[in-house]
Amino acid sequence: MTNNLENIKTRFAPSPTGPMHIGGVRTVLFNYLYSHKAGGSFILRIEDTDTERSKKEWEHMLIKSLKWLGFDWSEGPEIVKGQESLFDSADYTVRYKGENGPYRQSERKDVYRNYLQQMLDNGHAYHCFCTKEEVEAQKSYLMSIGESPVYKGSCRNLTKEQVEENLKAGKRSVIRFRTPENQKIVFDDMIKGRIEFDSSIMGDFVIAKDLENALFNFTCAIDDHEMGITHVIRGEDHVSNTPKQILLLNSFGFKKPTYGHMPLILGQGKKKLSKRDAETSLDEYRKEGYLPEAIINFVAFLGWNPGTDKELYSMDELLNDFSIEKIQKSGAIFNADKLDWLNGLYIRKKQIGELTTLCIPYLIESGILKKETDISYLSVETDEIVTLSQIERAIRLYQERLKKLSEITDFIDFVFKKELDYEKSLLVWKSMTDEELIASLELSQGLVSSLDDDFEEESLQNMFFKEAEAMPNKGNLLWPFRVALTGKQSSAGPFEVARLLGKEKCLRRLESAIKKLKYS
């Protein structure tokens, strides 16, 4: 028995001409959510018909980005070798899963040739011998008189014999679709509602360079049909391609999928999103230390909301609450501040062990630490062994201050330094004189050295507070102490830091602060 609950199938069909874009993330997300929510499937197809711009490296990165974000697909390419490396195509192999492959359009030429030939045979398509220049000139003329700039050449009416002759003479040609005249194309967009087009505004568009090289609108329409796609969710930039694809599908008598066009993600002033506004490449975000869960949550809310006050969503929760009706009709400006806030929030929620694992690559890359064994590292400056748990303790102090993982290096570099490099004036709290500062630091020295077995935060605090409260301002003791230990304008609290550094290091740093005051 059939029912009206069709088996929903969506796809993400990127072309591997660059890194994953933030807008692409949203396209995958919504396709993924829409199908999974309905218990359907989601597939990945690589649209690499543009051989000039398509690169295997980009495809590799695209797939890895999708994995990193937490997506999976029931059909499409899957990396079987080269999972580890970041941008290494040499050692990269892919395997297809699914019954409707191959899933790279560059490997589907047989399919396209077949359909193309059919169209040529039944007259739905024809060879056009006009040159690019002729078509261009015609286009600008039509625009100048206020008409739709469409192909109005004469090749549409060439006889079979004329075509044969031209072909035989080796004249360059393309294959155009014979667009039916004065036909209304109507489709009900899941997001935008009913959209109507008149076929006269698109003219006879090119569907293939030749039998071997089909073009986007054609391959897309054919593959959506061949692969059983029921719902096409994509960016708004595709609305004007939709009537073309529908016409193509119609010419074969194929059923059209349901379309949904999402508004674009915009930059400042509702202009096209550019480098000025934010990084556009997902990989940049990964490198800077944004967490996939933050990016997913952020992107989901760019143009969608659950209609409640809930704003924190995991993928599972999105799967639960997502509904396409709640997608916004107008474009949303990318708000980097909100992403940072969300990312900080997810960082704060992380288990410290996991956060440490995520942060270590940044510490290594910045040259602060070197890997020694699985659980120990080497401080590059001091040559000391640093254990994983020591690093973990340092990171814990800064967990709530972190907005991106990459910031960790500037926060905790002081822990692993031999000498701190800071201006003498940084030691000054309010308007303390050098003499007062020296006295303050010497007092700290005394306090620190008086503690032996009990070098803990609480005992340090008790001890220091007892002295500090006797002063006009607690900062007189605590500020110079903290600066001496960290060399920084701002940092975690002095007792946490002291405990982290240990007694010996504290004393050494206090000593060098005093020297700095005395001899410079």
Next chain:
RNA sequence: GGCCCUAUCGUCUAACGGUUAGGACACCAGAUUUUCAAUCUGGUAAUCAGGGUUCGAUUCCCUGUAGGGUCACCA
């Protein structure tokens, strides 16, 4: 220029035709604090304009304005 689409705080957005137009980020102030964060409390801030329809429009309709998309032998 033709065609298509859109319009609520600075930003993302909520509001069966009836709300003191709500929330979040950002911002400002206060609390906390040795600093910076985090946290808590409070605050500033919006229905593009003009016409209709209606007892009553943010909401429906029209016009204007502004913005976006597209018009490839790219996808």
